[in-house]
Amino acid sequence: MAGEDRGKRPAWAPPVLRGDRLEAGLRTLELDVRHRLDGLLQGNHLGLVPGPGSEPGEARPYQPGDDVRRMDWAVTARTTTPHIRETVADRELETWVAVDLSASLDFGTALCEKRDLALCAVAAIAHLTGGGGNRLGAVLSNGAETVRVPARGGRAHTRGLLRKIAELPRAGEGTRGDLSAILEQLRRPPRRRGLVVVVSDFLGGTEWQRPLRALAARHDLIAVEVLDPRDVDLPEVGTIVLADPETGRQREVHASALLRREFAAAAQAHRDQVARALRQAGTAQLTLRTDSDWIADTVRFVVARKRRWSGGAA
Template sequence: MILPDLAELVALRGTAHDLNLHARRPVLARLQGSHRSAQRGRGLEFEEVRLYTPGDDARNIDWRVTARRGQPHTKLFREERERPVWLVADLHPGLYFGSRHQLKSSLLLRSAALLAWVAAMDGDRLGALIGGNEHLRIFRPRAREAGVLPVLEALVAAQPTRPGMPSPDSLNASLIALKPLLQPGSLVLVLSDFSGLDDDTENLLASISLRCDCRLLWLVDPLENTGLPDGSYRAGLPGRLWWLDGASSRSAWQEKWAARQHRLDELTHRLNLPLIRLDTPQPVTESLPPLLREPLWTA
């Protein structure tokens, strides 16, 4: 399987035309169930103070100006034109795995690149956290190509090039680092296989989703939920290989997968988070664009 390079990720810019992340119906709308996240929308910037008129929101009265001038004044706000969009790339060594078409790590890179271009072309500022190994890289939100290209370069450099053990704490470390950087109304896109999902992950996602529009992209390979075919196979990591029998291991394999899926489904339903499953057999250029062309819902 060919690992993505920078040229391939840059070329995904062409696929990003006519796609958007701002549908009133949540983007990535192939949800587990019918739940969807509350739309946080973009943030607001203060614009000016003017005399209060009937119908203005009383919560926006500027009491200091009102006291100074002797007449009620209200604050006016305008919608921020550039919303921060954060990519959280849980690029741990365990993603160097794939039985069809591409590795899960390659699926993450291609999905992140396409989403990054969509955000930039939609006028948003792109930020990213790239974790999964000892070094967590943070890119603060920047507009246009200035925000996208450094992130793509870092993704290519950080992708695993050989099998390795999953990093169970990598996603939590990224979410902990992200929390103090977030502005209310930010969009957070978490790309992970959620192999390290635990109580801390749930608490972090719950906290982030209170202030931001948070959406989860789940990276999956078919072999993970079906188990091995009949026959004997050598499995493991270099230096730690053992034989597995497909038929006798399948039941325990599928039970473990079902437990992970159940916990993730329960979490997304409880927190009202959109969840999309991205599978390695399907090219990103086919799987994501239909989900980013969802028609807007009217208010």
């Protein structure tokens, strides 16, 4: 669990990020992100996104999954083979993170809460997009309170942002999160082209799909889905109490084999719906779990994206 001593936990487990251990946990997180990401990616992490650049780069053959908006029709007509035009990243990239900290993220049955994993995801994004005059801003919401952090650069700004995420009060019982409202905060006023990263567990409906599509028309998008094992299956423990943290409703049930199968099927159907909605909005998806090595999962995601940009196998 999240409160265990770090020495008894796997090396990849997120540090404790609350109470009197917050400051030490933030320092540990910064070191983990810098050392492990740089080590696993071997210095190839710079430029998490290939643009959205304003300078035209080389043309290369079209690969399934490429953005058709980057088709180079002149080269395509000349060679009779579909080509896309690469772009050279802008010298300064502006990244905005939309962080959903609603009550459903104040939950975790493995090595941390989903809320802690959301903070870790932002730390990784900050590292992967940092340097070179790049700026990072954020919109944070727990359902009852929304905090906007202006886009700035520098390590001190990143530390301050992570501290704001860690210290944002937990939403009270009955407070519903609204991811659509968070995304609308990023749409208006319009911002310079850049990267938008949405961090959420995406539980509930998919009303957020429309504002996400609107953002995709101007920005490169990444969705970080934060999950706990109990989001996707129930334990075989007999009678359990199921609770909706955003409404406070509770229900005592017997975790029979039939109920566990039905719960797993419904959870998988919802995850498939989320993945389809993100794909239709043109959003890349990274899934992090509280029982998995989140840095290794992030590395695999970054490497796969780089392979697609270069025309290699995903």
